[in-house]
Amino acid sequence: MDNLTGKILTELREKHGWSKSTVAKKLGLKAMSTYANWEYGLRKPDGEMIVKIAELYGVSTDYLLTGKDKGRPDDDLADDPDLQIAFKAASDFSEEARRQTIDFINYIREKEKQKGRQPKKRDDN
Known part of the structure; x- marks a missing residue:
């Protein structure tokens, strides 16, 4: 068992x-x-x-x-004051503004990848 x-x-x-x-x-x-x-x-x-x-x-x-908490953000994210401010500010965005924000984050992620910077691996798969 x-x-x-x-x-x-x-x-x-x-x-x-x-x-x-x-x-x-x-x-x-x-x-x-x-x-x-x-x-x-x-x-x-x-x-x-x-x-x-x-x-x-x-x-x-x-x-x-x-042993995993799917509903909880990564501890690194939850403890980052800059990200907390950003998430609070975005909490009342319209659906269109949220979509644009996500698109922008994906754009930045792709640019980071092109520069050879890899995102942190998440173990919640």
Whole structure:
């Protein structure tokens, strides 16, 4: 049985400094062993519990199940203040202005490629 979710649960729990018992209580489980079995990969939480766990840890359900958060931008992008300003400014663009912006970004990307500069690889494939 694939235990990716169990590894992710363990990582998140340890990152928060919580014991298995603490997490089980926070999730309203009657027995700590239920949670422990998820971490060990012996059982998997149901869909409703995946949602509760995601809310508890502040992550997406995608992240719990796959280790990737498809709905979240790359951390580099999210932490770049210039890009945050640009995205905020573009948030109320018309559909035509958004299309033009995307076309311009693609144009710049192509120019960078021609100069031999490669874009950063993204690992969300």
